[in-house]
Amino acid sequence: MTAADVRAVLLRELHRIAPEVRPETLDPRLPLRDQVDIDSMDFLNFLIAARRELGVDVPEADYGRLRTLDACVEYFTSRRPHAEPAAQPDRK
Amino acid sequence: MPSLGADMEFGTLVRWHAAPGARVERGAIIAEVETEKGVFAVESPVSGTVSALVVAEGTKVPVGTVLARFGEEPAAAEPAARPIAQVPLAPAPPLVPRLRASPVARRRAAELGVDLTALWDAGRTHPITLAEVERAAGALAAAPPLPSSVPVAREQPAAPPAPPSDEARAAMRRAVAAAVSRSNREIPHYYLSTSISLRRAMQWLQERNAALPIEQRMLPAALLLTATARALGEHPELNGFWVDDGFRPGEGVHLGVVIALRAGGLVAPAIRDANRKSPAETMRAMSDLVRRSREGGLLGSEMTAATATVTNLGDEGAESVLGVIYPPQVALVGFGRVTERPWAEDGMLGVHPVVTASLAGDHRATDGRAGGRFLATLDRLLQAPEAL
Numbered sequence A: 001m002t003a004a005d006v007r008a009v010l011l012r013e014l015h016r017i018a019p020e021v022r023p024e025t026l027d028p029r030l031p032l033r034d035q036v037d038i039d040s041m042d043f044l045n046f047l048i049a050a051r052r053e054l055g056v057d058v059p060e061a062d063y064g065r066l067r068t069l070d071a072c073v074e075y076f077t078s079r080r081p082h083a084e085p086a087a088q089p090d091r092k
Numbered sequence B: 001m002p003s004l005g006a007d008m009e010f011g012t013l014v015r016w017h018a019a020p021g022a023r024v025e026r027g028a029i030i031a032e033v034e035t036e037k038g039v040f041a042v043e044s045p046v047s048g049t050v051s052a053l054v055v056a057e058g059t060k061v062p063v064g065t066v067l068a069r070f071g072e073e074p075a076a077a078e079p080a081a082r083p084i085a086q087v088p089l090a091p092a093p094p095l096v097p098r099l100r101a102s103p104v105a106r107r108r109a110a111e112l113g114v115d116l117t118a119l120w121d122a123g124r125t126h127p128i129t130l131a132e133v134e135r136a137a138g139a140l141a142a143a144p145p146l147p148s149s150v151p152v153a154r155e156q157p158a159a160p161p162a163p164p165s166d167e168a169r170a171a172m173r174r175a176v177a178a179a180v181s182r183s184n185r186e187i188p189h190y191y192l193s194t195s196i197s198l199r200r201a202m203q204w205l206q207e208r209n210a211a212l213p214i215e216q217r218m219l220p221a222a223l224l225l226t227a228t229a230r231a232l233g234e235h236p237e238l239n240g241f242w243v244d245d246g247f248r249p250g251e252g253v254h255l256g257v258v259i260a261l262r263a264g265g266l267v268a269p270a271i272r273d274a275n276r277k278s279p280a281e282t283m284r285a286m287s288d289l290v291r292r293s294r295e296g297g298l299l300g301s302e303m304t305a306a307t308a309t310v311t312n313l314g315d316e317g318a319e320s321v322l323g324v325i326y327p328p329q330v331a332l333v334g335f336g337r338v339t340e341r342p343w344a345e346d347g348m349l350g351v352h353p354v355v356t357a358s359l360a361g362d363h364r365a366t367d368g369r370a371g372g373r374f375l376a377t378l379d380r381l382l383q384a385p386e387a388l
Helices: A003-017 A040-054 A060-065 A069-079 B103-112 B130-136 B166-186 B199-210 B220-234 B279-295 B300-304 B368-382
Strands: B010-016 B029-035 B038-043 B048-053 B059-062 B068-070 B189-197 B240-243 B246-249 B255-257 B308-312 B331-335 B339-345 B348-362
Touching (some): A003 A069, A040 A069, A040 B220, A040 B279, A060 A069, B029 B130, B103 B130, B103 B166, B189 B368, B199 B220, B199 B348, B220 B279, B220 B308, B220 B331, B331 B368, B348 B368
Antiparallel strands (some): B010 B059, B029 B038, B048 B068, B189 B348, B240 B246
């Protein structure tokens, strides 16, 4: 999965949570939450969706590193499990 | 037509779940009702045999209208529901020739590819409903009926909802306007606020969350809500209703949670028996309410159950909020954003995460002294998160 694929997945999940989001008007270098009306519950749901789709669990301490879309793409791309197809997140 | 909140004046009977002759138990889902805030499942207020459905599907009627008659009940003794709020009826809105449809109907129409203008007959005044959209799509039979109990969480919504229309926004705004106007007209509010250090609460939360997968992590709001519910349990004079010139205590602590909708506007469904829930249970309940508020599936009873309400601005909001009480409740608890502030304690100055908690109280029911004691209890409870 390339960075472009990860970006597409993240944008899709973001759109699911905030339907008014238009990818073409979103500046990937600016803080997401300055551009999209998402609260902490929405953000948590976004990360839960990202874990389901990308198999990456973001520890709470890393939330601060996910301020912009570009930062999210970089974070998830570099931490994706290498095995394909995508590893199922284990449910405990 | 039950009142599903102080701001409701009319409801449209979207679908019956019972037929004449059917035996219905109290609490069973008997109908779906659509308001400006969405579609809600309505539970039967009585047990008995349905003798007649008075209001046809697709009909918009004022709150208080008899929807159905029960054979085993004395005639006219039982209203169709027992609204806790006596909502004054406003004159019918002026005829608006332009197309109107509820937010849920619009969203479903977008999903199913239904052209709403085809459903909008000339001279029509009531909004297009969800049922009509589904009928038009021929999807009524295929679509699963509303479950007879609280819906369980779906893995994923079927499709992202369509952005709300201007008309839906305006209707929601009118609904909110009616409720807050009534509150400010009838309720003499008093306001108190206090700053509470969340150092211990946030530490406890971080340690707990670090060990858990993301699906089980808890937001600070879950702790704030749990502590609020416990404090209301200790201060029953703030938990209940002002009706007929007197205070009627709530039966149990059912905590209304103000939830902002993406379409604009608010709903405040209740977490039942919130003072008996653990923070983790509160988190699940809150998450479930937020999801169903935005996607549909709230029960009518959840909209009227609240004995007190909390509004939490979350981490992007202002530092404090002085709220508007939902009549006939007598208290609204507000939390601002958690911020780092200098904090003096035991002669030492440190930097703590701090939240401003506020109480809007109905001065007819309580005085500032009772409110102050409530906020002190809230503070005490939040200093021992592990005990919540």
